[in-house]
Amino acid sequence: MGGGGEVGGASGTADHPARLATETRPTSGTTQGHATEPAASGEVAGTDSPDTTDLSARPTKTSGSEVASPRHPRTENPAAPPTTATGRAPGRKAPAETALTEPAAASTVPGDPAVRLAAAIRIVLLGVPAVIQPGLSLAPLLRHQAAYQPPLVADLAYGILTAVTALCAFWVLRRKPLPGSVALCGTLLVLVASSAATAALPPDSFFREPHWSFGLVGWHLLALLADRPPALLVALGVHTAAGVAQFLLGGSPTRTELGDAAIVLFAVTVFQLAIAGLIRLLDRRAGEAAAAAAGRERLAIRAALAAQAGRDLRAGFAEQLGATLPLLAGLADGTADPRTPDTRARCALAASQLRRLFAENDDVPDPLVHEVTACLDVAERRGVEVALAVSGDVVDVPARARRELTGPVLTALAAARTRARVSVLRTPELVRVAVVADGASEPAGSAAVPVTSHTRDGQTWMEARWRPE
Known part of the structure; x- marks a missing residue:
């Protein structure tokens, strides 16, 4: 990989046979088993060019506990962010918590x-x-x-x-x-x-x-x-x-x-x-x-928020199923042949999208990594070896931005044949998600989350960026 270095190599085999989770250390620019150039400040290792990435290389063995758990990838800052009693990170406030503070503030207005x-x-x-x-x-x-x-x-x-x-x-x-x-x-x-x-x-x-x-x-x-x-x-x-x-x-x-x-x-x-x-x-x-x-106003706000959340959830499922139903109909009537690579790729993409949609509604301290992990699970079930590197502290990313950041990851992983590397970099000014996979794909971006991708010799390099407002 040219430029700023390559994605941290698959440095050891985790307890899950299909994913190789690695630790990213941007300050050193090296990963056990792969010597690279020091990464530039704020850069994700391995997200500059797909020219020389060798995805067929077997991972080298690392020492001690450098291999992260497949379900909990090691990050640059091992200390987990403090959480509340409900498991929510203090910087990530649920809509109900914000809305329910309004009646207390309103109790001192002249109209009370x-x-x-x-x-x-x-x-x-x-x-x-x-x-x-x-x-x-x-x-x-x-x-x-x-x-x-x-x-x-x-x-x-x-x-x-x-x-x-x-x-x-x-x-x-x-x-x-x-x-x-x-x-x-x-x-x-x-x-x-x-x-x-x-x-x-x-x-x-x-x-x-x-x-x-x-x-x-x-x-x-x-x-x-x-x-x-x-x-x-x-x-x-x-x-x-x-x-x-x-x-x-x-x-x-x-x-x-x-x-x-x-x-x-x-x-x-x-x-x-x-x-x-x-x-x-x-x-x-x-x-x-x-x-x-x-108290009555708080109950009414809770009910309204619950109803709105239900409507949003149903709308999300309806939107996702709207893209999945034609595939199911094709499989049912025989117009889509599950033996063809194209149909299998469509099925893998639809399964990853649904899995990501389910994970989107979980209440976890780090929603972005949680949803990226959900995308990786489906690829692992297909036998793809996936390495995940996470760097930086938790950043509060809105649900829509998370959806657009993980969308290209889904596309790249659905096209991966045997191996893929995913890296996540979070800073207060920029959130970047990069994928290198041994499969051709064309991820699409948006104005809020631009996507850069290159495909060469059957290998795809992709990077999605989002800047907090």
């Missing part, structure tokens, strides 16, 4: 029911202080304006609460959650305004009509921290504790004042805590509903 519910809850909670503050709190503030000590503090507290409501509306009305910094600053402003308004109360006015800020501030906190339940509980506790402390420090309360304070504290705090609990419950139920919907 849970997201829409959370946005609606925020709008309702913001509407409560927006209505209560001017509707129920403004009148007591104006009515007791002269009693506050000083009145400006109460007015400033009212203005701060109004500003916080307007600030929250900027995000809430656009159906967006409040940023953490906005929620924190708003909470601090509300608590400070509440303490300031309470400190400005006249004597004997705690938890009564002049104390308009106590119940209102709780609604502001709900609007600010509805998405953060732990922070909401802490803020409500701080607000209540500050109000009670200011009430007790303002003087010795009478029994009537204590009773009024207890009623207001219980009614306002329990009601607002109940609202917080209801929000939490709705949020949990919405999450469960979203998870159930995602």
Whole structure:
């Protein structure tokens, strides 16, 4: 073989009498028993020219364990690629695995029911202080304006609460959650305004009509921290504790004042805590509903993928059988004579195509080598000695490209009479499959997988190339 060297010679006899599997070592350019020139970088040994290949030469014996198993050819990198629990290489993801991740990603889009519910809850909670503050709190503030000590503090507290409501509306009305910094600053402003308004109360006015800020501030906190339940509980506790402390420090309360304070504290705090609990419950139920919907979507995707895989499989079988049925019909009606070499070659090619089609649907770490091996099996059953050399790490090759890469191999092996050598080279930039066989054939290629072939003196050299996109 001229040029870059020849396919690694059949270096020893494996346990299967018909295939001689060899080890390709592109860096050295030599194989035990055949001295060759160093192969060029990225070249498959033995794929340049069919001029001087001697397929009739008997294989020489190699030492030790250099002969690979006929079912598992030795590769340049002996370490097998890591696989998952299902036997699939990590770089080769099944369509279902990709498709089934989509519902999880879709659960955070604005159209998700849970997201829409959370946005609606925020709008309702913001509407409560927006209505209560001017509707129920403004009148007591104006009515007791002269009693506050000083009145400006109460007015400033009212203005701060109004500003916080307007600030929250900027995000809430656009159906967006409040940023953490906005929620924190708003909470601090509300608590400070509440303490300031309470400190400005006249004597004997705690938890009564002049104390308009106590119940209102709780609604502001709900609007600010509805998405953060732990922070909401802490803020409500701080607000209540500050109000009670200011009430007790303002003087010795009478029994009537204590009773009024207890009623207001219980009614306002329990009601607002109940609202917080209801929000939490709705949020949990919405999450469960979203998870159930995602589960149903995953099941629907699985069913659709299974149906699509079934249709693709049936279409592939129908296409292959469409080429095989005329041969079977010819054998049945006698127009195809199985004693002729042409008919036997057609039968060998059809058998190899069907075997490759069956192997195409297997879930294995290295689909390309698995399908090439399936092509070799049929040739071995015809008594053809086949040597297989594999070099490089596993490359994810689409099914269509694998079909076009192995198609010329089928044609060359179907025409082989006694011996053939197959080499597979995988790099991140190029995948090459080459065959040298002692039989004349004309493999066809495509735009995605160009095929180069030469035939001389009854020997065929063929090479198919595919470049990852």
